[in-house]
Every structure is written in C-alpha cells, then in structure tokens.
Amino acid sequence: MKLTLLNAIIAVSIAIGFAALNAAYLVWAERRGAGRIQRRPGPNINGPLGLLQPPMDGIKLMAKQLIIPGGADKALFVAAPVLAMAPAIMSFVTIPFSDTIIAHDLNIGVLVLFAFASLGSISLLFAGWSSRNKYAVMSAMRAVSQAIAYEIPMLITVITVVLIVGSMSLTDIVLAQKGGIWNWYVFPFRSGLFNPLMMMSFLIFFICALAETNRAPFDLGEAESELVAGFHTEYGSMGFGLFFMGEYANIVIGACLTTILFLGGWDCPFGLYPGVWWFIIKIYLIIATIIWIRWTFPRTTIYGLLNLSWKILIPLSLFNLLLTAGLLKVF
Amino acid sequence: MSEPIRIQADETFVLNVGPQHPATHGVLRVKMEMDGEYIVTAETVIGYIHRMHEKMAELKTYPQYYMNLSRMDYLGALGYCHGHVLLVEKASGIEVPERAEYIRAITVELNRIASHLFWFGAFVMDLGGFSPLMYALQDREYILDILERITGSRLTYSYYRFGGLYNDVDEQFVESTRKFIPRMRKSLKKYHRLVTGNIIFRKRLEGNALLSRETCRKYGATSAVARGSGINYDVRKNEPYSVYPEFDFDIPVYSEGDSMARYKVRMEEMEQSLRIIEQGLDKLPEGPIMPKKPPKIIKPPVGDYYQAVETARGNFGIRLISDGTKNPYRLKLRSPTYSNMHLFDESCRGLLIMDALALMGSLDLVIPEIDR
Numbered sequence: 001m002k003l004t005l006l007n008a009i010i011a012v013s014i015a016i017g018f019a020a021l022n023a024a025y026l027v028w029a030e031r032r033g034a035g036r037i038q039r040r041p042g043p044n045i046n047g048p049l050g051l052l053q054p055p056m057d058g059i060k061l062m063a064k065q066l067i068i069p070g071g072a073d074k075a076l077f078v079a080a081p082v083l084a085m086a087p088a089i090m091s092f093v094t095i096p097f098s099d100t101i102i103a104h105d106l107n108i109g110v111l112v113l114f115a116f117a118s119l120g121s122i123s124l125l126f127a128g129w130s131s132r133n134k135y136a137v138m139s140a141m142r143a144v145s146q147a148i149a150y151e152i153p154m155l156i157t158v159i160t161v162v163l164i165v166g167s168m169s170l171t172d173i174v175l176a177q178k179g180g181i182w183n184w185y186v187f188p189f190r191s192g193l194f195n196p197l198m199m200m201s202f203l204i205f206f207i208c209a210l211a212e213t214n215r216a217p218f219d220l221g222e223a224e225s226e227l228v229a230g231f232h233t234e235y236g237s238m239g240f241g242l243f244f245m246g247e248y249a250n251i252v253i254g255a256c257l258t259t260i261l262f263l264g265g266w267d268c269p270f271g272l273y274p275g276v277w278w279f280i281i282k283i284y285l286i287i288a289t290i291i292w293i294r295w296t297f298p299r300t301t302i303y304g305l306l307n308l309s310w311k312i313l314i315p316l317s318l319f320n321l322l323l324t325a326g327l328l329k330v331f
Numbered sequence: 332m333s334e335p336i337r338i339q340a341d342e343t344f345v346l347n348v349g350p351q352h353p354a355t356h357g358v359l360r361v362k363m364e365m366d367g368e369y370i371v372t373a374e375t376v377i378g379y380i381h382r383m384h385e386k387m388a389e390l391k392t393y394p395q396y397y398m399n400l401s402r403m404d405y406l407g408a409l410g411y412c413h414g415h416v417l418l419v420e421k422a423s424g425i426e427v428p429e430r431a432e433y434i435r436a437i438t439v440e441l442n443r444i445a446s447h448l449f450w451f452g453a454f455v456m457d458l459g460g461f462s463p464l465m466y467a468l469q470d471r472e473y474i475l476d477i478l479e480r481i482t483g484s485r486l487t488y489s490y491y492r493f494g495g496l497y498n499d500v501d502e503q504f505v506e507s508t509r510k511f512i513p514r515m516r517k518s519l520k521k522y523h524r525l526v527t528g529n530i531i532f533r534k535r536l537e538g539n540a541l542l543s544r545e546t547c548r549k550y551g552a553t554s555a556v557a558r559g560s561g562i563n564y565d566v567r568k569n570e571p572y573s574v575y576p577e578f579d580f581d582i583p584v585y586s587e588g589d590s591m592a593r594y595k596v597r598m599e600e601m602e603q604s605l606r607i608i609e610q611g612l613d614k615l616p617e618g619p620i621m622p623k624k625p626p627k628i629i630k631p632p633v634g635d636y637y638q639a640v641e642t643a644r645g646n647f648g649i650r651l652i653s654d655g656t657k658n659p660y661r662l663k664l665r666s667p668t669y670s671n672m673h674l675f676d677e678s679c680r681g682l683l684i685m686d687a688l689a690l691m692g693s694l695d696l697v698i699p700e701i702d703r
Contacts, residue, residue, distance in 0.1 A: 038465035134346050138368065138684075216459060217531055225354045225457045226688055296525075298532050299459025301685050302368060 011104060015092035022252045023088075023245035024054035026287065030248075033291045057241075064237040069132060072234065076130035081235065081242035083123035087116035088249035095256050096171045098266040098276040109170035110158060113257065114151075117212065120250060121147030124214075124221060124231050127243070131234040139230030142302055143221035146211060149309035150218075154208035156317040157201050160324045161185055161261050174265030181269035186262040195327055197320045202262045204317050206286075209254035211305070213247065216294035220302055255286040343371050346684075350379050354457055354688045357698030361675070361691075363684070370687050373679050375672060381702040388662035393419050393493065393629040396662075401487040403666065404700040407446035408488050409439045409478075410642030416491045417572060418638035418649045422631035423493075430618040431495040432574045437611040438478065438490065440604040441508070444515065445474040446643035447601050450695045454594070455526055457692035458535055463526055470518050477507050493629055495621035505612055512605050519601060527598070536591035540690035542678055543588060550677075551670040554645025555600065556694055559593035561586030566641035577614065578607045590686075593693040630657050644668050644695055668694070669701045 028043065028050065035042025043050035068077055094109040096102040106112055121144055128140020162168055164185065165176045177183050186202040211218040222230030232243045259265055259282040266279040300308075349360035358379035364371040384403060388396045400415045401408035413435055420427060448471040452464030475485050481504050482490035482497070490497055526532055547557045557564055565582045567575045583599035585592035631653040639648040645667030654660040671694045679687040 034461070038462050039469060040465060134344065219459070223459060223685070225459060226684055228353060295462050297460060298455060298526075298529065298535065299685075300531050301535055301683065303683070304531075304534055 008104070012093060016089050019089040019092050019249045019252065020245070023248040024058065026248040026251065027057070027244065028054050029287070030291050030294075033288070034295050037292070037295045061238050061241040066237040066239055067234075069234050071132045073130035073132070076126045077234075078239075080123050080127035080130060081239045081246070083119060083126060084246035085242045085249065087119040087123075088246050088253060091116045091253045092249075094170060095253075096174060096260070096265065097279050098274075099171065099175075101276050102171065105169065105171050107167070107169045110162060110168045110173075113170075113253070114155060114158070117250075117253065118147070118151060120212075120246070123246070127235070128231040131231070133234050135227045135229075136231050136233050139221050139223075139227045139233075143214065143231060145302075146214075146218065146220060146305060149306050150208045150211040150313075153204055153309060153313040153317040154212065156314070156321055157205045157208070158261065160201055160317070160321050163321070163324055163328065170260050170265075174260055174267065177264040178267055178274075180267070181264070184262060184264040184267070195320075195324055197316075197323060198262075200316065201320050202258075204313050204320075205262065206258060207308075207313065209258060210290065210293070211309070213250045213254050215247075215251065215290055217297040217300050218305055219294075219299060220305060223299055251287060251290060252283065255283040255290070258286055259283050342366060349376075354691060355698070356453060356696060359672075359696065359698050359701070363679075363687075365684070368683050368685075370679050370682055370684060373676050373687070375675055377672075377698075377701050379702065380699055382699070384703040385662055385664055388659050390658065392657045393631075393659070396659075397493075398487075398489050401489050402699070403664070403703060404446075404642065404644060404668075404697050405486050406449050406697055407442050407643035408486060409435075409442040409490065410640060411647060412489060412491050413439050413573070414638055414640040414642070414647050414649050416493055417640065418636055418651055419493050419629060419631065421638060422634065422636040422651055422653060423626065423629055425494045425626060426622050428495060428619045428622060429574070429616050430499075431620045433611050433615050434496055434500055434620070435491060436574050436578070437508070437608050437615075438481070438488075440607045440611070441474050441478060442488075443643045444601050444604050445471045445478075447597050447604075448474075450597060450643075451522065451526075454692040454695075455532075457688060458532065460526070460529075460532070463522065466518070466522070466525075470515060473511055473514070477504065477511065480504065492621065492625070494625045495619070499620045505615070508608060509612060512609055515601070515605055519598065522598070527594075533591065535686070535689060536589060536594060536693075538587075538589050538591075539686045540590045540678065540682060540693070541588045542674060546674060546678060550674045552645070552674055553667050554641075554643075554671065554695070555593045555596040556645070556671045556674065558582065558584050558596045559693075560588040564646075566639050566646050570639055572638070572640060574611075575607075578610050580606050580610075590689050590693040597695070628657060630655060639665075642667065644697065644700065645671060664703055666700050666703060668696050669703075672696055672701055 032042040032050065043053040046052035046056050068074055091113050093104050094106050094112050096105065124143040125140045128136040128143070161173060165173050167173065177185060185198055187198065214221045222232065232240055235243060259279060263282050266274055266276055268274045268278050343364050343366050346363045346365045347360065348363055349355045350358040355361070360376040360379065362374045362376060384399050387399055397412070397415055400411040403411050448467040452467035455463040478488065479485050481500055482488040542556065542560045544560050544562055547560045547562055553564060561584060563582060563584045568582055580603045583596045583603065585595055631651070633655045634653055636651045636653065637648060639646055647667055648665035650663040651659055652661040675691060675694065679690060682690065
C-alpha cells in the first residue's frame, strides 16, 4: 500500500476506532464475565444484555467536572491520562490483523510496539507523582518497579522469537508460523527447530503481559484494599475514564502480541480459511482468559512479584534465549 | 517474606488509613508511620461511631435495652443477645425451658456461620480476590432466610426474650436447616478448593503477621485470634453455658500464630458449628418456649453478675451491677474485637502494608462493636 496522507488518516482512524470500541466494550465484557463467575447478572439494564452501558458510562464520565486537587502539578496531572491512552491507540497502527489488514507495516514493528508500551508506565508515574497523594505516590513507585522488572523478561522472550524469524516485522513473524497449529511458536515440535522450552517462553510472555498491563494477580498499582485506587485516586471524570480505557486498550495490545508472536496470528490451526477472523478469535480467547484469571486469583505481594521476575522469569528467559541461539546454529 | 527490615526514623511519612478506607471495613482510622512500604509504628484511632451503649443501659429498663445488643455487632447479633438474656435470667432467677435453650443454641450457631462466611468473603477481598465474597454471601443468604422466617429480621434479630423466645420454630425451620447442613459442607469443600489451596493465597498468609501466645494473652485476645496462636480457649468449653455441655464438638486450635492459622481456625469453626446444629436438631425437645409465668417487670436483686458467651468474634462478657431497681446501676460490655484490635498496633511494626492489612482482615473487626 502506497503511503499517502489520505491513506494514513484512514488507517489511523480505523485503528483508533478499533481501540476505542474495544476499550469500551471490554469493560462491558469484563463486567458481564465477572457477573457470570460470581453468579450475578452484571450490567443488564441499559439496552439488550446491557450493551448500552459503555456509552452511558462514557456520557456520565464526560459530564462530570474534572477536579484538579490543590497542590497538584497541573501540567503533569492533565498530561498523564492522555499519555496512558495515546500510546495504546498508536500501537494498533503496527498490528497486522491479517496479511492485508494492517494500517502500516513497519519493518521494525516489534520495536515500535515496545517503545509505545514502555510509555505506559511513565504515565502512571506522572499520575502518581503529580496527584500529591501518598497512596498515589506509593502506587506509582510500585507500578514503575513492576514495569522495569517485567519488561526485561518480556523483551528477552521477544528477542528469542525475533531470533528464530530473523525479522522484526510483525507480518514476517506471522508468516514464519504459517501452515497449521504445529508450526506456531508456542509448540516445541516446530519443523526445523526443536526447542523444548518454547511453551515455557509463551507462559513467561503471558505472565509478563499480565504484569505489564497491571492486571490481577499483579494489579499492585491499583490495589484497592490497600492503596484505595492507586495512581488514579485523585482522578475523576474523563481523566479516570482515559486511564480505564487505556488499561483495556493495553490488554488488547497484549493479546494481539501474544497471538502474533506465539499463536500464529491470522493462521488457522488446521489450515482452513486463514484470515482476520482467526486473529479476532484468538485475541478474544486470550482476553477471556485474562478476565477469568482476574476474578479467580487473589493479589500477590510486591516482593513476591519482584522475586518472581528477577529470580525466576529473567534467568529462565535468558536460558531459553541461549538455547534457541545454540539450536539455530546447530540446525 | 524474609527481606531484611531497615528502618530509618528520619525518612518516614505518616499515612492516614481511614476513617474511610476500603480495608478497614468501617470507620476505623489507623495512623501509620511508614518507611516506604514498611510500617514503623501504627496507632489505631477509634470512637468514630461511639453510640454510648453502656450509658444507655443505665437509662433504659432491661427489656428496652435488650434491642441495643443486636446493634453492636451487625453480623453476629444473636450471640450478643444470648449473652444479655443469659445474664438477666441469671440475675433475676428466671427459669428457661429446655426447648428454648436448644433453639437458642441452634440459632446462635447458624448466626456464627453467617458471620464467618461474611468474614471469609471480606478477608479474601482484602487480599484481592473478589469472587469468593459472592459465593460466601450466597450461602449466608440461605441462613439469613432461615433466620428471617423465624425471627422476623435479617440482621438485628432481638429474637430471644427473658425466659425464652419470641417465636417457636416450626417444621419448615427444622427441614430447611437440615437441608442447609449438607449444602454448607459442600460449599466449604468448594471454598477450600478455590481459596485455601491457592498458591498466591498461601504465600501471602503462611508465616506472615505472627502473633505470639504472649501477645494474645497480654491484650486479652480471644476467638480465632487466640486459637490461631495456640491458646485453647473457648467460652463454650471453658465456662460452659446454655446447653453447650450437651453437644459433642471440638475447638480447632493451631499453634502457628500466622494469618493462615487464624483463617484455618475460622473455617473449621464453621464445620464444628454445623455439627452442633445437627445435634441440636436431633435432640430438640418438645415443650413450651416461655416459662409459665414470665416476669412482668424485671428487677434483679442487688448484686454483681457476670456472664460470658462465645460470639462469632470471641469472648463477649457482660457485667451487671444491679441496685434492685428496674434500670441497671452499671452495665459493662467487654467486646471481643476491642481487645483483638489493639494487638494491631504492636504486631504490625516492621510489616509491609499489604501484610499488615491482611493481619487486620484476619482479626475479623466489626467497628460498631469496638466503639459500642
């Protein structure tokens, strides 16, 4: 596709639309899912199955006054929610939904995605710091130490995949896994590469994605039974709304990445009709798993979380990287 | 966690947890001096919903004051009512029919299970798991429905009368309670599968927030807090009252003293309460529920009376000093959570805020009962 201004605008607006729609309706899906797990109906008043709940919530949040607490750092306080939402939306530009549906195929797609993803923790730091609230500051510190701890194993795992493919383009990574379920990187019996640790690598990536998006059981940043609401304690109105939507947009990104890197992207598990629908099915299955985990597990402690990353995940992922490099050299 | 605890007194800040905070489950305020995530000192500030229950006792007659008892602890109200009626009956020498006493024991135990179920849900919620609360509340709802049919109320029961009961139980009560017992045993198994074995849950509780026997004795802690620290004390066994000597049940005791021990004690107490209810229903005698001539005016003779009962939260003692009039001269309420809570100031030093709030959850605090 030739990159013209018109094309770019259309592509970006589709990406924004997809991100915003997902962010809004995942809130609904999460509440319905939580309801199902907890034997209650969840939102079911507004519209059929409560489907009008997200727009109603949006209108309510927008109608509210944005209160900036006295003593807060105004510029950062206002910038933080935007910074939480914007990179999440921009990340969608590089994601290939199928071999034709992609806003802009970058040859360094992986790098761009992680560059955007790392902005997320900065927005949490800004929010926590500028709120001038002790709970918010504590939460921001937790969120940043968590982000640093989990970005390392995540990136090492990604490097493993990049090493196998030999390209940083997300499309290339998917194309390398073409041809059925046994070719996906999640399985160790991939043709040409018998790495027994790929399954574990997938789990490491999934755990890191949970931690990076601040989801339970790693939701220490907004541990409401300790830190009230964490970094967004002082945010009301759409400031809170943007954080909330940013969180869900990040979950979609995490699910997309997991699908692309390990589950073969738009590839069909048994070689039939490869296309965008397989991609959509896979990401929503992953999102459903994430929601399921959140409503089942209690929260970890901050030290349990950091220990898991530094003492287990980083050594394991480093070992896997070495093993993969060795195997690539041998075969 | 075994990380070294380093406290530099000059780099601390004060964190005000409460009076409105999700972890305190009420209007309790804890002033914490923090060193990062570690607590240096903590000071509990109580009295935000002090309602002068003890002073009210001096101004009201005995039957009028009886209503106040179920307002103290809104989760396990029947236990407190039981204490008061036993005390007044003892003081004024009222004979209670056996059937009434059995029904009292059954309903108190049902209420204890309801209270423990709520605690279970709230405690897991403190640790970040939401769904068990909903499951626990559904089982609790069953108990509340049983009790509502019989007592006419869902929280503040005031079901007992001096000398007996307000209302006799019927076949439907017996039948639904019998149905409830296997259902609850099944649910308990489910809770153990869902929560007790969970690795995150166990890692957060085992070996954390240790309370020694000495600390428990020093502060007069009772209930699962003391029994989790190896103190085998339960008023139902140590100072038997009502018809409890007739029942065969065990007191679960764990000597670890960590939050997990307190959790296990409460979970096993529910099973023991089920046993008591089962035996109570089997032995339930026929007969009246009120004495033939219930006293019109209650005027206990001059004297000093004391009655302790084991409520869902621990040893609840009432001391009555009567001057022979229809109002008490002085009524002292020894509420169990008041003693249990004061452990917190000493025990949470050097703990992470997460573990300290897990400790607070394991104490099973009900704030109106602390403030009275």
